[in-house]
Amino acid sequence: MKNNYDVIVIGGGPAGYTAALYTVRAGLRTLVIEKLYAGGQINETTQIDNYPGYPDGIDGVTLGQKLQQGAERFGAETVNSEVVAVQLGGQEKIVETLDGIYRAKAVVIATGAGHRHLGLEKEQELIGKGVAYCAACDGSFYRGKTVAVVGGGNSAAADALLLSRIAKKVILIHRRDSLRATKVYHEPLKKAENVDFRWNSKVTELLHGEKLTGVRIQNVLNGHH
Numbered sequence: 001m002k003n004n005y006d007v008i009v010i011g012g013g014p015a016g017y018t019a020a021l022y023t024v025r026a027g028l029r030t031l032v033i034e035k036l037y038a039g040g041q042i043n044e045t046t047q048i049d050n051y052p053g054y055p056d057g058i059d060g061v062t063l064g065q066k067l068q069q070g071a072e073r074f075g076a077e078t079v080n081s082e083v084v085a086v087q088l089g090g091q092e093k094i095v096e097t098l099d100g101i102y103r104a105k106a107v108v109i110a111t112g113a114g115h116r117h118l119g120l121e122k123e124q125e126l127i128g129k130g131v132a133y134c135a136a137c138d139g140s141f142y143r144g145k146t147v148a149v150v151g152g153g154n155s156a157a158a159d160a161l162l163l164s165r166i167a168k169k170v171i172l173i174h175r176r177d178s179l180r181a182t183k184v185y186h187e188p189l190k191k192a193e194n195v196d197f198r199w200n201s202k203v204t205e206l207l208h209g210e211k212l213t214g215v216r217i218q219n220v221l222n223g224h225h
């Protein structure tokens, strides 16, 4: 009985703890299983300025803890472990973690998403020091500066457009000779006077001191840097 719940939420990020807050307040015995830290990806940022109710912003770690506390105030439980398998076919759902098996009538999967990294040396260490993965989140830190956006899909195009209104100059670096992004982005990007394109190019090196200072790019057609 101890490991039997009405709802198991896999993932203790903002989505997971929001789900848990609602299910536990609906009177359902709720367990959140989180493999790392409450708050998920927001732990990676020092300042969140777009969460309503915090006029001075809030740091990610604190917000993560508050999300957990908010759900636990109503009785949600948290287990720190990694879910390695689920059986969702039967009436009773079985959730297997590295530390044991839990059962529930329903399972919410809120395991989030990951950013696509370039896989370059020092990339991880430069996160928050010039390397970012979300213009809506971190764009304002680059106000009036020159920024490079890598990619040609919807995320890259949308972020380049957003940054063109914040940064002094945006350089969009893409491996192909045209954008993969939906057409709606093409015209505004071409019209933006501060957006330059580096087609058929890939980033081969992050240049840095303490912080990122630039990127080295290579033309994929002729190999020139």
Ligand SMILES: Cc1cc2nc3c(=O)[nH]c(=O)nc-3n(C[C@H](O)[C@H](O)[C@H](O)COP(=O)(O)OP(=O)(O)OC[C@H]3O[C@@H](n4cnc5c(N)ncnc54)[C@H](O)[C@@H]3O)c2cc1C
Residues within 6 Å of the ligand: 010, 011, 012, 013, 014, 015, 016, 033, 034, 035, 036, 037, 038, 039, 040, 041, 042, 043, 044, 045, 047, 048, 049, 050, 081, 082, 083, 084, 110, 111, 112, 113, 133, 134, 136, 137, 138
């Ligand atoms: C550097 C950075 C800055 C950001 N800044 C902002 C900002 O200023 N404003 C903003 O609105 N958004 C910001 N974001 C985006 C925001 O953090 C995400 O949109 C949000 O965290 C997504 O929430 P989520 O709950 O869906 O997923 P996640 O936050 O990814 O949470 C998923 C959770 O599931 C856990 N998990 C995954 N697999 C398993 C498993 N098998 N077993 C157990 N647990 C598992 C993970 O450990 C994680 O904690 C930022 C993101 C980053 C990386």
